[in-house]
Amino acid sequence: MIRKLPRWINSNRKATASLALLAVVVAVNALAFMHAHAMTHFAVDGERTGGPASLSTWQKAKVLLTGVRLPKPRISETPAEFGLSYHVHRFTSETGIEYEAWHVPCPESQGLCVLFHGYGRCKSSLLGEAQAWRELGYETLLVDFRGAGGSSGRETSIGFHEADDVVAACEFARRELTDEPPLLCGRSMGAVAVLRAVAKNDLEVKALIVESPFDRLVSTSENRFYAMGLPAFPFAQLLVFWGGVQHGYSGFEHNPVEYAEDVDCPVLLINGTLDSRVTQEQARSVFENLAGRKQLVFFEGVGHESCQAADAQKWTRCVAEFLRQAGD
Structure with a gap:
């Protein structure tokens, strides 16, 4: 033969x-x-x-x-290591997902800010921001998305289903912690989930602070291939297609640049000038589509990382100014 x-x-x-x-x-x-x-x-x-x-x-x-190896994000630090008192809360969504969150109170609080982490991270990565928010006079709720930290599951959908986690966290916050609409603050995937949650649901929020949201899922997938020194087509498109199939949605329709059109609350969008995952052009495209009052701030020399950690003074200044204008 x-x-x-x-x-x-x-x-x-x-x-x-x-x-x-x-x-x-x-x-x-x-x-x-x-x-x-x-x-x-x-x-x-x-x-x-x-x-x-x-x-x-x-x-x-x-x-x-x-393929990459991505262990479930684990808690590495707690608010106690940052000198912050806190309470651990657990709540369950209508679909049975169990979430863990930390509430960091603030004396004479001006309001509540709910914080959401990025891809492959957990709420421990938000402790610097929690401390900064407390110094600004705000209490915070740091939330683990599904699959991360103390929450149940071992999967992520890169911000698509995590939008439901944002809704669940807001419902918990209004039920247990505050009578006022909260601020929402998300980094990277957390920013994407926040934009989708507000665009697709009747969420009453005071304002959004979103850091490094990609414009389209296929764009951020392409950027990962470019970072490896490889051509993106057709591999980025196939990655988006099969990722969507595995998680029950169309990855080609998971586009914050389109969600932004239905976000009419005040928004502060922050991005680093050296961010290879979300370019300045892609950040601007999301910003331009936002329907309400908005501000765009770039952090010079900062990559795809926490802008608050990179330049705490500038972060505090721009957030404080944004909150002042949003309250006018």
Whole structure:
């Protein structure tokens, strides 16, 4: 049989080419499916794959073949390490998801700000902002999205279903912590979830502070390939397609630039000038579509990281000024 194979190939060249092309298509899609699963399903344990800038050529090749490793984000610090008193709260959504959140009170509070973390992180990453908000006179509620920290599950949908987590957290806050509409503050994926939640639901909020929201899911996927020094097409599109299939939505319709059109409350949008995940152009496209009062502030020399941690004084100034204008 094996000896006859070369003869068959020579006499059936079109069929051979078609089969080879089919094999390539199947292999590429299988690889994209595997990567999408690895990026949206947290591992039980192990070491997290580093960012593209920290990987050697060999490590990048390995990641391309095996996918990233993303352990479930765990609590690394509590408000106590920042000198903040706090209360642990747990609440459940209508769909049975169990959430964990920290409430950091503030004497003579001017209001409540609900904080939401980024992709692959948990509420521990928001402690710097919680401390800054307290200094501004606001109490905070730091929330773990589904799959992160003390919340149930091991999956993330890159901000799509997390919008429901934002709604659940706001409902809990209005029920248990405050009679006033809260401020919402989200970073990266948290910003995306906040924009989607406000656009798609009848949420009563005072204002939004959103940091580094991508404009389109396919755009931020493409940016990850560029950071690896690789062409994005068609791999970014396949990643978005299969990720959406795995989580029950169309990734090509998960676009904060479109959500922004239905957000009419005051919004402060913050972004770093060196952010490779969300470019200045992409941040501006989201900002321009916001329907209400809005401000855009860029942090010079800052990448895809906490702008508050990078430049605390500037962050405090721009947030305080925004709150003053939003209250006018």
